[in-house]
Amino acid sequence: MTDRTGLDPAAAASAAGAAQDAMRRLARPPSGAEPGAFFTSDLTVNEFLLVREAGFRPLGLVLGSSVYHVGIQLGRWTKNQELTKLSQAMYHARELAMGRMEAEASALGADGVVGVRLDIEFREFGSDVAEFIAVGTAVKAAGADPGPAGTWLNNKGLPFTSNLSGQDFWTLVRAGYAPVDLVMGSCVYHVAHQRIAQSLANAGRNVEVELYTQALYDARALAMARMKAEGEALEAEGIVAVELRQDTHSWGGHTTEFFAVGTAVRPLRDDHVIERPALVLGLDG
Numbered sequence: 001m002t003d004r005t006g007l008d009p010a011a012a013a014s015a016a017g018a019a020q021d022a023m024r025r026l027a028r029p030p031s032g033a034e035p036g037a038f039f040t041s042d043l044t045v046n047e048f049l050l051v052r053e054a055g056f057r058p059l060g061l062v063l064g065s066s067v068y069h070v071g072i073q074l075g076r077w078t079k080n081q082e083l084t085k086l087s088q089a090m091y092h093a094r095e096l097a098m099g100r101m102e103a104e105a106s107a108l109g110a111d112g113v114v115g116v117r118l119d120i121e122f123r124e125f126g127s128d129v130a131e132f133i134a135v136g137t138a139v140k141a142a143g144a145d146p147g148p149a150g151t152w153l154n155n156k157g158l159p160f161t162s163n164l165s166g167q168d169f170w171t172l173v174r175a176g177y178a179p180v181d182l183v184m185g186s187c188v189y190h191v192a193h194q195r196i197a198q199s200l201a202n203a204g205r206n207v208e209v210e211l212y213t214q215a216l217y218d219a220r221a222l223a224m225a226r227m228k229a230e231g232e233a234l235e236a237e238g239i240v241a242v243e244l245r246q247d248t249h250s251w252g253g254h255t256t257e258f259f260a261v262g263t264a265v266r267p268l269r270d271d272h273v274i275e276r277p278a279l280v281l282g283l284d285g
Helices: 009-015 020-026 045-053 084-107 166-174 196-202 210-233
Strands: 056-069 112-122 129-141 177-190 238-247 255-267
Touching: 045 056, 045 166, 056 084, 056 112, 084 112, 084 129, 084 177, 084 255, 112 166, 112 177, 166 177, 177 210, 210 238, 210 255
Parallel strands: none
Antiparallel strands: 056 129, 112 129, 177 255, 238 255
8 A cells, every 4th residue: 555655654654754663663564454453542432432333443543743943933012913934833833743643544554533633732842842743543444435536535645634523523424424634724923012002091991902803803814714725625515623722822922823723524425314313311410
């Protein structure tokens, strides 16, 4: 099996920057080569069983990591503006982590990765050095029909990735949709400081601070537009399970990252049968 680069999976993982320890692990026979083979997963018991019910077998826990130095870019004190260098840095670091996770999944012969988490942890190396981590459970189709496409791989020739829970993944597939890829958009934005005269004029009043409203609105819109553009490039029908996150990280109160992430999906068939909700009564209270 080769990926879109023409390399075998282990070579592709190496080219993506996978660590040597990971390469040794991936060099072993794929853990899901045979039903009942040993696997690892961070899925809960319920998620694991529902992923199996959807027609997929877990192969193993896959991850990607990038320790990244995020540079400094200063914004004008009284101007709302995107800090484009920081936006690019935050996006590129996540892209590196995601690419290494996908390479591990390809090396295992996976069709996709479910339950993907993207985390950032600032380390003691310095306030401007952070580790970007992508982790999820690689899965292999075991009876699940990929529809007219004939494959669960996305149009980049890579395993699909998804931040859906096992329950949501089961619901999506049963309803006739397939995840395509985890899509994201980032915008690091400097929110202008109010002038002293304006701050004094607003003291004791209930009034909208339009400068701040416009800054936060524009920043979210940029992040969402970039996420949407990724979905359109994948020829997806839409994006589900969208999360909008906001974090100042280590930059201080007036510089904030707005991050949009979700799962791009495509239809598996023309008809979409939605499971009728079942009434469940709890017995613990």
